[in-house]
Amino acid sequence: MGWLPWSSDSKNSASDGGRIAPDRSSRQKCWEGRDLFFTCLDDNNILDAIKDDQEARRKCGKEIGEFESACAKAWVKYFKEKRVMEYNRDKTIERIKKEDAAKVQDLKAQGWTPR
Amino acid sequence: MASTMRPLVQLVGRASRSTFPSVERNILRKIPSQNAFLSLRTTQSAYTSTFRHNGLSSPRAFSTTPLRARARTMGQLKARNATGPFSWKAALLFVITGGAMIIYFRVEKERLARKRIAELSKGVGRPKVGGPFVLKDLSGNVFTEEDLKGKYSFVYFGFTHCPDICPDELDKMAEIINNVKEATKGENVFLPVFVTCDPVRDTPEVLRSYLQEFHGGIVGLTGTYEQVKHMCKQYRVYFSTPQNVNPGEDYLVDHSIYFYLMDPEGDFVECIGRQDTPESATKVIMEHINDWKREGKPLKKH
Numbered sequence: 377m378g379w380l381p382w383s384s385d386s387k388n389s390a391s392d393g394g395r396i397a398p399d400r401s402s403r404q405k406c407w408e409g410r411d412l413f414f415t416c417l418d419d420n421n422i423l424d425a426i427k428d429d430q431e432a433r434r435k436c437g438k439e440i441g442e443f444e445s446a447c448a449k450a451w452v453k454y455f456k457e458k459r460v461m462e463y464n465r466d467k468t469i470e471r472i473k474k475e476d477a478a479k480v481q482d483l484k485a486q487g488w489t490p491r
Numbered sequence: 492m493a494s495t496m497r498p499l500v501q502l503v504g505r506a507s508r509s510t511f512p513s514v515e516r517n518i519l520r521k522i523p524s525q526n527a528f529l530s531l532r533t534t535q536s537a538y539t540s541t542f543r544h545n546g547l548s549s550p551r552a553f554s555t556t557p558l559r560a561r562a563r564t565m566g567q568l569k570a571r572n573a574t575g576p577f578s579w580k581a582a583l584l585f586v587i588t589g590g591a592m593i594i595y596f597r598v599e600k601e602r603l604a605r606k607r608i609a610e611l612s613k614g615v616g617r618p619k620v621g622g623p624f625v626l627k628d629l630s631g632n633v634f635t636e637e638d639l640k641g642k643y644s645f646v647y648f649g650f651t652h653c654p655d656i657c658p659d660e661l662d663k664m665a666e667i668i669n670n671v672k673e674a675t676k677g678e679n680v681f682l683p684v685f686v687t688c689d690p691v692r693d694t695p696e697v698l699r700s701y702l703q704e705f706h707g708g709i710v711g712l713t714g715t716y717e718q719v720k721h722m723c724k725q726y727r728v729y730f731s732t733p734q735n736v737n738p739g740e741d742y743l744v745d746h747s748i749y750f751y752l753m754d755p756e757g758d759f760v761e762c763i764g765r766q767d768t769p770e771s772a773t774k775v776i777m778e779h780i781n782d783w784k785r786e787g788k789p790l791k792k793h
Contacts, residue, residue: 395692397651400704403658450741451654 398448406447410455413443423463425456605778609760620751620759621646622725626686626714629695634712636757641791643760643780644682646751648728650689650744651701656765658705660748661685665706666769667776674777680790681776686712688746689732690719726751752776754783755790 398406416436417425425432425440433440444452480490621636628634639646647664649657664683671681685702687693690713693701698711713719716734723730723746731745750763750772760779763772783790 395652396697397653397692397701399700400658407655447654448652448741450652450743454654454743 402446406443406451409439409443409446413439414459415439417459424460426453426460601778602782605782609754609758609779609782613756613758620725620727621753621757624718624722624725626712626718626722627695629699629711629713631695634710639682639684639753640757641755641789642680642682643755643776643783644684644753645763645776646684646686646726646753647749648686648688648723648726648746649748650687650732650746651693651697652689652741652743654743656748660750660765661702661705661709663767663769663772664709664750667763667772668706668708670769670773671776671780674773675780678792680780680792683709684712685709686719686722688719688723688728688730688744690714690716691732691736752779754779755788 413425413436416439417423417432420431420435422428422432422435447455484490623636626634645664645667647660649661664685668681668683675681683706685698687698693713695711695713698713702709702711712722714722716732719732720730722728728747729745733742736742748765752760752763752775754760761775763775767775780790
C-alpha cells in the first residue's frame, strides 16, 4: 500500500509537516472501489460489511481488496458505516410513510375526508 | 420605486376622469344644435297626440322626444367614439399599471423578507454566528474577522481528509464563486473562505494544493488547535477534532457542513446547506448583494 500518497509514512508528509490528503483522482479511485464493493455486497445480500466482515471477504474478496487499497483506513470504515446508516434511514422513512398511508386509509374508512 | 409609481397612478386617474366628461359634453352639445328643429317638431306632435288621447299632460309623454333624438345621435356617437370611453390607451395604461404594481409589490415583499432575515443577527440579544477570531492565511499572515469585512464573505469549514461531503461541497463552492463573479460582472465583492477543522494535518502547504484543485480564489485559513477551536465556536460549528493523535494515525473529523454567508459588516446573513444547488445558492447570495447595493451601503471592490 506504499504507493498511495497518504498511506505510507515516507511520502504522505508535506515539507511543512502536514499530511497530504488524497487529491481529486485518488478520491475518484476510492469512490469507484467503494461502489464496486457495495454492488457486490448488494448482490450477496450483505448489509453491514463490518459486522459480517468474514462473509464479505469470502464473497467479495477481490472487490474489498481493491476498495481497501484505494481508500484510507478511516474512509473505508466511514463508508461501511455510512452504508448501514443510510440503509436504516431509508427503511425508517419508508416505514413512516407506510404508517401514514395506513392511518389515512383507516381514517377514510371512518368517514374522514382529506381537505 | 414608490415615488415613480404614484405619478403613473395619477395619470391613469386623470385619463379616465377626463374621458367621461368629454363624452357627456359632446352629447349635450349635439342635441340642441343639430336636432333642435327636429326635436321641437316631434315634441309638439307628441304633446298634442297624448293630450288628445289621455287628456293629461304627463311628463312621460315627452319621453319619445329624446329617444328619437338619441337614436339619431347614437349613430354619430358610435362612429365618433367607436371604442367608447375605454379607449385602447386607457386599457393599455390600466394593464401596464396593474402589472407593474403587482410586480412591484411582490419584489418589495421578497426584499423585506430578506431584509428581515439579514437583520435577524444584528443588534443586541440576538443569537450570534461569527465574531472575532485570529487565524493565519496560507502565506502565514494573520487573518482576523476584520479581513472579512467590506465584502460578502462565504465561510466553509472542512478538512482535507474529508471522504465525500466536503469535496462535493467545495465543487459546489467553486461553481458558486464563478456564478457570483459573473453576476457581479467581475466585481470583487465576494470572499470565499475555507477554514480547516484539522490544523494538525492541514498545514498551509497541504491546504494550498488541496484548495487549488477546487478554485484558486478560495482563501484557506488555518491556525493552532486552540485558535481553530475558538473559530468553530464563534461560528457555532460542531468541532470534534482529536487533539493528540500519533503521527500517521488516520482519523476523521465530524463537523457542520454549512456555508455561512456573512455581510460586509461581519454579521451572519444566511446559511447555505446540502439541499441548495449552485444555482439556488447564487440566487440567494446575489439577492443579498443587490439589496446591500440598493441601500447604498459601502462595499470594497478590490
